Amino acid sequence: MAIAKVLGIETEYGITGGPDVDPITSSSIVVNAYAQQGRTRINWDFQGETPDLDARGLAGLTSFAPVVETHLANTVLTNGARLYVDHAHPEYSSPECRTPQEGTLYDVAGEEVMRRALTVANESLDPTQSITLYKNNSDGKGNSYGTHENYLVARDVEFSAIVRAMVPHFVSRQVIVGAGKVGAETDHGLDAHPFFQLSQRAEFFEEVVGLETTLKRPIINTRDEPHCDAERFRRLHVIIGDANMSQYATLVKLGSTALLLALLEDEGAQAFPSPPRHPVRAVRAYSLDTTLRAVEICEDDQWRSAWDFQDELWTMAARYIDQRGGDAVGSPDEVGLILEQWREMLDGVRDDHDAVADRVDWVAKLRIVKGIQDRYDLADDDAKLRAIDLQYHDIRPQRSLAQRVGLRTLREDEDIREAVHNAPTTTRAYFRGQCVARYPEQIVAANWDSVVFDLGQGPLQRVPMMDPLRGTAALTEDLLKVSPTADDLLEALDR
Amino acid sequence: MTEQERIQKQRSERAKDSTVDVPVDATKGDQLKAELDDLLDEIDEVLEENAEEFVRNYVQKGGE
Numbered sequence: 001m002a003i004a005k006v007l008g009i010e011t012e013y014g015i016t017g018g019p020d021v022d023p024i025t026s027s028s029i030v031v032n033a034y035a036q037q038g039r040t041r042i043n044w045d046f047q048g049e050t051p052d053l054d055a056r057g058l059a060g061l062t063s064f065a066p067v068v069e070t071h072l073a074n075t076v077l078t079n080g081a082r083l084y085v086d087h088a089h090p091e092y093s094s095p096e097c098r099t100p101q102e103g104t105l106y107d108v109a110g111e112e113v114m115r116r117a118l119t120v121a122n123e124s125l126d127p128t129q130s131i132t133l134y135k136n137n138s139d140g141k142g143n144s145y146g147t148h149e150n151y152l153v154a155r156d157v158e159f160s161a162i163v164r165a166m167v168p169h170f171v172s173r174q175v176i177v178g179a180g181k182v183g184a185e186t187d188h189g190l191d192a193h194p195f196f197q198l199s200q201r202a203e204f205f206e207e208v209v210g211l212e213t214t215l216k217r218p219i220i221n222t223r224d225e226p227h228c229d230a231e232r233f234r235r236l237h238v239i240i241g242d243a244n245m246s247q248y249a250t251l252v253k254l255g256s257t258a259l260l261l262a263l264l265e266d267e268g269a270q271a272f273p274s275p276p277r278h279p280v281r282a283v284r285a286y287s288l289d290t291t292l293r294a295v296e297i298c299e300d301d302q303w304r305s306a307w308d309f310q311d312e313l314w315t316m317a318a319r320y321i322d323q324r325g326g327d328a329v330g331s332p333d334e335v336g337l338i339l340e341q342w343r344e345m346l347d348g349v350r351d352d353h354d355a356v357a358d359r360v361d362w363v364a365k366l367r368i369v370k371g372i373q374d375r376y377d378l379a380d381d382d383a384k385l386r387a388i389d390l391q392y393h394d395i396r397p398q399r400s401l402a403q404r405v406g407l408r409t410l411r412e413d414e415d416i417r418e419a420v421h422n423a424p425t426t427t428r429a430y431f432r433g434q435c436v437a438r439y440p441e442q443i444v445a446a447n448w449d450s451v452v453f454d455l456g457q458g459p460l461q462r463v464p465m466m467d468p469l470r471g472t473a474a475l476t477e478d479l480l481k482v483s484p485t486a487d488d489l490l491e492a493l494d495r
Numbered sequence: 496m497t498e499q500e501r502i503q504k505q506r507s508e509r510a511k512d513s514t515v516d517v518p519v520d521a522t523k524g525d526q527l528k529a530e531l532d533d534l535l536d537e538i539d540e541v542l543e544e545n546a547e548e549f550v551r552n553y554v555q556k557g558g559e
Contacts, residue, residue: 086559141554383550383551404534
């Protein structure tokens with residue numbers, strides 16, 4: 001039986017401005033501004049972080065594991081999320097969510113967190129030093145930063161099966177969830193002289209499988225850091241995705257991937273289409289082709305376009321839900337919505353762009369890029385077109401182009417405001433968020449799988465949360481209600 | 496009257512007065528073009544004024 005697809009998205013935001021234009025300083029100002037607005041500053045606890053463990057079970061002989069920078073601003077929010085400075089970007093890691101719709105809500109809440117942080121930060125700065133944030137993935141000059149998804153997968157699924165099953169989806173899903181990009185920025189990308197690409201990220205991928213995230217980026221990342229019981233779970237860390245401005249794109253990105261992982265757990269990798277013989281070549285070639293006609297030779301000697309792959313994968317997922325339901329991913333209504341939207345977006349990108357310009361980011365972006373180009377008769381490499389690309393992702397309402405192109409929204413503003421403050425109730429994020437909200441003075445640190453209390457006397461007390469599906473409202477709400485202090489809570493937990 | 500109501504009213508009047516059938520697609524196309532024009536006007540208003548400088552100055556360090 002497929003296990004619950006607990007999931008979430010981590011987003012590094014592009015950043016400009018600040019007092020000394022150093023992105024690390026500016027990112028710290030943004031994160032600290034938000035943390036100081038809250039009731040307390042609770043540090044992230046690095047115990048249990050092992051980003052250098054490789055899911056293939058080997059030491060990464062040719063790979064360098066990411067270096068964890070512990071001195072930078074780093075905090076835990078009452079909605080269960082982590083807000084911190086990662087390298088030279090502010091990053092929001094959403095709380096663990098139980099369904100793709102919830103994952104989308106908390107991704108959007110992250111935008112709102114960043115927007116509020118930015119407002120507070122800029123109030124303290126001279127207007128000439130104003131900071132701006134972009135929810136995108138590249139600067140157009142060869143520098144990329146990530147939007148990573150995480151999915152809970154049963155440990156008994158062999159890593160090689162994940163690779164075999166998921167490569168087709170990861171190289172092809174950009175036809176519906178790519179965020180679009182004007183031009184190219186890597187050597188091989190520039191050689192192809194594209195006017196427009198489906199994906200922000202595709203041209204940065206150089207390997208099929210690997211541990212890296214910043215160099216030689218792999219289509220399947222092998223980081224084996226489950227942040228939970230490693231005997232039972234894996235956390236599939238997906239680094240090949242674009243930051244979406246469209247909520248429907250985020251829903252379908254999370255939903256399609258979660259459904260296919262559930263299918264993999266239930267039916268094995270053999271159920272999946274044969275992968276391209278050259279996945280790296282495929283992901284780049286598909287991104288370069290907005291006509292969606294480019295085909296790649298696959299291991300079964302068939303030629304498939306990215307659209308063909310998505311069509312096959314959708315058909316599989318529809319059959320799977322029909323036969324087994326989609327409980328691991330969401331309610332019947334929710335998986336029905338995911339399937340419907342996935343299909344509509346897929347048909348729209350091929351047959352009728354106008355029908356999906358309200359949901360598919362690359363289609364929405366291309367529409368205004370072409371519109372402005374035609375209106376002013378601009379050359380393909382005109383800076384104005386690149387400016388539109390960048391400004392599509394500006395998170396400030398007065399500047400954001402994404403907010404103007406008529407993208408459909410999934411949730412009301414009120415839900416988003418609520419999600420900025422309150423954690424999902426159906427995962428351990430609930431317990432983390434509640435502890436941060438209720439006992440801020442007694443918590444010295446928190447991370448994905450534990451909360452550490454300092455009661456003022458005796459040793460620090462760590463409350464482990466090794467199962468992402470415990471610590472839910474159903475399991476801990478009563479306990480929290482009858483525990484006005486952290487002492488009461490720990491005493492109650494001891495019983 | 497909202498924009499949508501105005502367009503619908505125009506459409507129904509046209510259908511009544513005209514003896515020639517207007518292809519649905521053409522009407523839809525005209526409407527989409529008008530919508531795009533409005534959107535492009537709005538984008539023109541908020542787009543960074545010096546696009547060249549804006550694009551040149553947007554430099555990030557890699558992340559992840």
